[in-house]
Amino acid sequence: DSGVTQTPKHLITATGQRVTLRCSPRSGDLSVYWYQQSLDQGLQFLIQYYNGEERAKGNILERFSAQQFPDLHSELNLSSLELGDSALYFCASSVTSTLGNTIYFGEGSWLTVV
């Protein structure tokens, strides 16, 4: 158990809908990362927050957004969903965002868009 908690574990929704994925980082971790894993794209970095502020953006679509709240939990919002958004979405956290810090991953949220 990494200490990173993600909900829901599984989610099935229809095209055009909006979903929210939630993440609680490890106790004491200030940095949260979101990744998407799919068969064709592999593991893609989406976005990172550090202590409530956006720190870095990766390959995140404009239809997707995220935020980190004062209690440090984070939410990833996916809207106008398309079939191609079906993937495993990981949240990860680290104490800070320095190069040597280990990033710990949650179990992921499986999203199926039908």
Added chain:
Amino acid sequence: AQSVAQPEDQVNVAEGNPLTVKCTYSVSGNPYLFWYVQYPNRGLQFLLKYITGDNLVKGSYGFEAEFNKSQTSFHLKKPSALVSDSALYFCAVRDPSNSGYALNFGKGTSLLVTP
């Protein structure tokens, strides 16, 4: 951007034999390299990392990795494979060009250990 490559999609090894999962890196400056393992329907689990210091890094579950600067490699090794080691292994590098220092992952190598 910093990147890693995993040249093998799959590695097959018999239980009890040594295993190696290959990773090469392309970075400017000092590399910060990581290995993760993903069991079926599970999240990514941290195995080990190289930051600086000894070229042989020891990690979880008996795994170790050898950092080779001249060959720009960071191969994952284990002296004696177990069937339970069968999983998907990812090499990753921290990317200082990304202001958040996110991990860039290789495409993964599937390890199959047969009894």
